[in-house]
Amino acid sequence: MTRKKGQYFIIGGGGRVGYFLTRSLLEADTDYEVVLLERDEGRAKQLKRELGDVVVRGDACEVATLENVGCARADYLLAVTGEDEDNLVMCQVAKAGFAGHRRTIARVNNSANIKLFYDLGTDIVVSPTNDILKTIGEEVPLWRVIDITPPTNEGLHLVEVRVPENAPILGKPISAMGLPADNSVTLLVRDKRNSVPTTQTLLQPADKIFALVSEAGKHQLEHAILGEHPSPRILTPPTDE
Amino acid sequence: MAAPDSPKRICIMGCGRVGAQLAQQFAEQNYDVRVIDSQNDAFRRLPDDGKQMRTILGDGTDPTVLVSAGIASASIFVAVTNGDNRNIMASQVAQHLFGVPQVICRIYDPKRHEIYKGLGIHSICPTLIGADAIYFDLMGDHLVPDAAIDAIVEHQHTIEEHRS
Numbered sequence: 001m002t003r004k005k006g007q008y009f010i011i012g013g014g015g016r017v018g019y020f021l022t023r024s025l026l027e028a029d030t031d032y033e034v035v036l037l038e039r040d041e042g043r044a045k046q047l048k049r050e051l052g053d054v055v056v057r058g059d060a061c062e063v064a065t066l067e068n069v070g071c072a073r074a075d076y077l078l079a080v081t082g083e084d085e086d087n088l089v090m091c092q093v094a095k096a097g098f099a100g101h102r103r104t105i106a107r108v109n110n111s112a113n114i115k116l117f118y119d120l121g122t123d124i125v126v127s128p129t130n131d132i133l134k135t136i137g138e139e140v141p142l143w144r145v146i147d148i149t150p151p152t153n154e155g156l157h158l159v160e161v162r163v164p165e166n167a168p169i170l171g172k173p174i175s176a177m178g179l180p181a182d183n184s185v186t187l188l189v190r191d192k193r194n195s196v197p198t199t200q201t202l203l204q205p206a207d208k209i210f211a212l213v214s215e216a217g218k219h220q221l222e223h224a225i226l227g228e229h230p231s232p233r234i235l236t237p238p239t240d241e
Numbered sequence: 242m243a244a245p246d247s248p249k250r251i252c253i254m255g256c257g258r259v260g261a262q263l264a265q266q267f268a269e270q271n272y273d274v275r276v277i278d279s280q281n282d283a284f285r286r287l288p289d290d291g292k293q294m295r296t297i298l299g300d301g302t303d304p305t306v307l308v309s310a311g312i313a314s315a316s317i318f319v320a321v322t323n324g325d326n327r328n329i330m331a332s333q334v335a336q337h338l339f340g341v342p343q344v345i346c347r348i349y350d351p352k353r354h355e356i357y358k359g360l361g362i363h364s365i366c367p368t369l370i371g372a373d374a375i376y377f378d379l380m381g382d383h384l385v386p387d388a389a390i391d392a393i394v395e396h397q398h399t400i401e402e403h404r405s
Contacts, residue, residue, distance in 0.1 A: 061326055063352040085302050085330035089353070092329075097356050112304055120333055 006031030010074045012060030012090045013081030014038030014047045017107060021080060022051055035069045061089045063097050072098045079106040084113050091122045118150045125150070145222050148210070156182065156212050161225050163207040169224040175199035177224040183217035185209050248273040250315040252341075254301035254331050255322030259347070261286035263319060268294050275310045277301045278322075302330045304338060317343045325350050332362055342403050345396075363399055365392055 009025055011018050014036055022036045036051065037060040038044040044057035058065035060079070071077070077094040079087035091104035105124040106117055111133070117125045134146060148158040163169070169177060174185050174197055187210040188197040203209070203225075213221055251267050253260050256278040265288050268274045274294045278284060284296045299306035301322070312318065318335035320328035325348050332346035346364040348354040354366035369388035 061353070062350065063356070083326070085324065085326040088330050088333075089326040092360065093353065093356055096360055097352070110303060116304075116334060116338060119337055 006033060007075045008033040008070075008073060009035070009076045009078060010060070010066070010069055010071060010094070011036045011078045011080060013079065013086070014040075014043055014055065015080070015082055017080040018078075019047065019051070021078060022054060026051075026054065037065060037069065061086055061093060063093060066094060066098065071102075072100050074102050077102055077104045079104065081107075082109060084108050084110055088113075088117060088120065088122070091117075092120065095121060114147065114150075144226070145218060154182070155214050157218075158186075158210060158212055159218055159221070160208065160210050161221065163203050163205055163209065163225055165205045166227065167203065167205070167225050168227050169203055170205065171202065173200045173202060177220055179211075179217045179220055180214055183211065183213045185211045249317070250275065250311060251317040251319065252277065252307070252310050252312050252315045252335075254278075254318070254320045254328070256280075256283040256286055256296070257321065257323060258286065259321045260319075263321070264294060275315070277306065277310050302327055302334060304334055307331075307334060307339065312339045312341060315339075315341050317341070318345070320344075320346045325353055329353070329357060329362065329364075332364075336362070343399060363395065 006029065009032060011022055011025075011034065014022075018036055018038070022034055025032050025034045034054050036047065036055045037058050038047055038055060039057075039059045041057055044055055048055040056065075056069055058068065060066065071094055074094070077091060079090040081087055081090075087106040087108065091106050094102060094104055103123045104121075105126065106122045108114055108117055108125055108127045109129065111127045111130040114125050114127050114130065130147070145159050145161045148160055151157040177185075179185075185197050185201075188195050188201065188203075189208040189210075190204065190206075197209070209225075211217075211221055248271050250273040252275045253264050253267075254277045256264070256276050260276060260278070260283075264274050264276050268288075275297060276284065276287065276294065277297045277299060279298070279300050281298055287294060287296070295310075297306065297310040299309070301307060301310075301320070312335060315335075318332065318339075318341040320331045320335075322328055322331075328346045328348060332344050335341040336344045344363060346357070346362055348357060348364045348366055349368050351366055351369050354364050354369070357364050366388065370392065373388045
């Protein structure tokens with residue numbers, strides 16, 4: 001294996017995403033050092049024929065495999081298999097099992113897992129499903145609150161939501177949402193014009209708003225904008241039977 | 242919230258040999274037993290007379306499946322599928338998202354077992370326990386293997402922490 005100076009990336013999972021990612025990184029900068037780990041022997045051979053020595057056969061969730069490729073000096077670990085559980089464990093093992101600091105980036109397939117991945121220490125979570133939903137949301141209004149950023153240390157995150165025709169908040173000022181004190185509606189997009197709303201601003205149908213909210217604030221926002229029938233949430237209420 | 246006199250609930254993810262065996266043992270102790278598996282076929286391992294036992298078909302790492310298994314009011318969650326990573330992820334979902342008081346995770350790989358012990362996941366490593374048992378048997382030393390003692394001591398700690 002050639003050892004070059006520069007950023008060192010370990011990529012776990014040689015599916016389509018892993019393949020194109022490896023190729024792009026190698027093309028992007030000749031100083032980048034890249035290793036692609038693939039568990040399946042046949043697939044690893046095939047990848048090797050195309051990408052050369054950067055491909056190493058091995059299970060990236062195993063300490064021994066990561067040790068072999070020098071995980072301790074890696075700058076990034078990119079977990080991009082098709083299985084969420086493998087991606088999560090790969091990131092956790094690469095952090096907890098090795099000295100030094102590295103950024104871990106995980107692909108999640110079930111977008112319901114995004115928050116869990118952040119909570120469990122993954123630095124960046126990429127959800128193709130969520131990205132596509134966001135893009136669709138630009139075209140067709142989706143009646144749900146969409147997460148834009150992960151929570152900050154204060155537990156706040158940026159969300160986006162469109163105001164439907166029958167939103168309970170219509171005709172009332174933003175203050176009537178009763179958001180927690182440190183929460184705020186930060187941007188209002190109306191007829192393709194941006195403005196910063198005040199607590200007295202009245203919302204109209206088809207408005208798009210961006211808000212900085214806590215988990216509790218997000219639920220309140222959802223309630224005020226989307227009413228009694230928001231999109232199904234995972235945690236509350238616990239429907240028992 | 243469960244009524245005070247209702248039986249304690251245990252959710253078991255993975256209905257293989259260990260999962261089915263546990264389900265039966267806890268059902269005999271009158272626990273409210275919920276068994277989760279992604280293969281319907283797996284439930285054939287459960288005893289026919291399974292009173293107080295419910296089966297849930299689905300992937301136990303998916304929070305919505307866990308909700309339908311009644312995890313919100315479970316006292317115990319056990320992850321015993323054949324996949325280490327699956328068990329690890331489901332255990333963390335049970336512990337962090339649902340706050341289940343007692344979570345036990347089976348991890349075959351000793352190294353991952355070690356790492357997750359450090360991350361606060363209570364895990365059992367059958368590889369270490371099995372190898373120790375055979376080793377001590379062969380070496381003529383019939384003491385209880387180290388790994389088993391560790392597992393028992395750790396388990397006691399968890400129970401005590403839970404009580405206090």
